[in-house]
Amino acid sequence: MGKGGQGNKGGPKYLTWEEIKKHSIKTDRWIVIDGEVYDVTRWSDKHPGGSRLLGHYSGQDATEPFIAFHNDLSHPKKFLKALHVGTLALSEKQTKDIVEDFEELRKKAEKMGLFQPSYFFFAVVLLHILILEALSYLNMWYFGTGWIPWIVSVVLYSTVQAQVGWLQHDFGHLSVFKNSKIDHVLHQFTMGFIKGASAHWWNHMHYQHHAKPNVMGKDPDVRLEELFVVGETMPVKIAKKKKNSMPYNLQHKYFFVIGPPLLFPVYFQIMLFRHIFTRKKWLDLFTVSLFFAKLFYLYTPLLGVGGTILFYFTIRCVESHWFTWVTQSNHIPMEIDEDKEEPWMPLQMHATCDVEQSFFNDWFTGHLNFQIEHHLFPTMPRHNYYKVQPMVKELCKKHGIKHEVKKLSTAFKDIVRTLKHSGELWYATYSAFHSD
Incomplete structure (x- = not known):
């Protein structure tokens, strides 16, 4: 059976x-x-x-x-x-009160229309991405390829890549059209043709993250033990198991060298193409190929093949910093542990925090400064997170769950602080178990 x-x-x-x-x-x-x-x-x-x-x-x-x-x-x-x-x-x-209360909150949000998208909002987001991409090319086409126009184009194109990363995230979560076919088509377009990455690979990784955020062995975003240890549990576990390993007590320092600079240019490039070929996702290969065809068609006459490759990897490096600092600021400093089979709300709350709202923060993070609300309601359009946040805070207060909102600078500092703490915890345990 x-x-x-x-x-x-x-x-x-x-x-x-x-x-x-x-x-x-x-x-x-x-x-x-x-x-x-x-x-x-x-x-x-x-x-x-x-x-x-x-x-x-x-x-x-x-x-x-x-x-x-x-x-x-x-x-x-x-x-x-x-x-x-x-x-x-x-x-x-x-019957768990928190489960029933959260379901009531969801129903209230639905009645308030908070799951209904603003097509105008998402049209403006897409339009500003397309305009910035055009300006990146036109800048060098008109002003030449000297250092100043080159740097300006790098900044513009890096901004395109970061912002389309947030937009494809919306389509990937089916939060724009509420029609899976339309959202999937636009997810393929933004992720493949504009960003040059695999939509299927993103789905495969990101939905696991949302299902079990910060859960060791299940969330792919915390499978870091080859290079980093995070949280309170992982450092101790790795220290007891491995005699020879990375010097994790220095990870808060080498993070600046192999973390943000290399995530996109190296690791993601390898993993997404590996995923495409091992899973035989030929549609993804086609859209990614269109991205590179566009890139080399436009920029090779200006920069040459080698110059275009340098331009591309510089953009990936800048984008990688942007993505890493934003996404990890909401998760790395939070609880990271084994699967405790918690209800949805405490599971998400223990793994996420918010960053203060402002026009810049909303734009810079793609509204992922409302990481708590996004994780609780992954299909909710991001422009409505601020509306549901007060209700989430009220429910957290009722059940004694901390709803943490930080300044952007504090959130960034906490990444390094947390890495330092976890590294020290690893070193203390490692020293005790392998002193011989």
């Missing part, structure tokens, strides 16, 4: 958590949604969010992420019927 969604023929109708948790390996995955148990073993490989996303919730209650990630619940529910294996026994069901 329970292999690949064969239904509940011959099996028990009511299931306990003890039985459900036995089905939590790659070849045998069960999840619970609204008290119903589903075998998603074979469906995992077909799932649009990637097989690992469902794997992270195997043997667990996936009701809240199921609601959070889908705009139209009726569509995925059609697929669930064939995967049904039983019902959670009544004695196993637990």
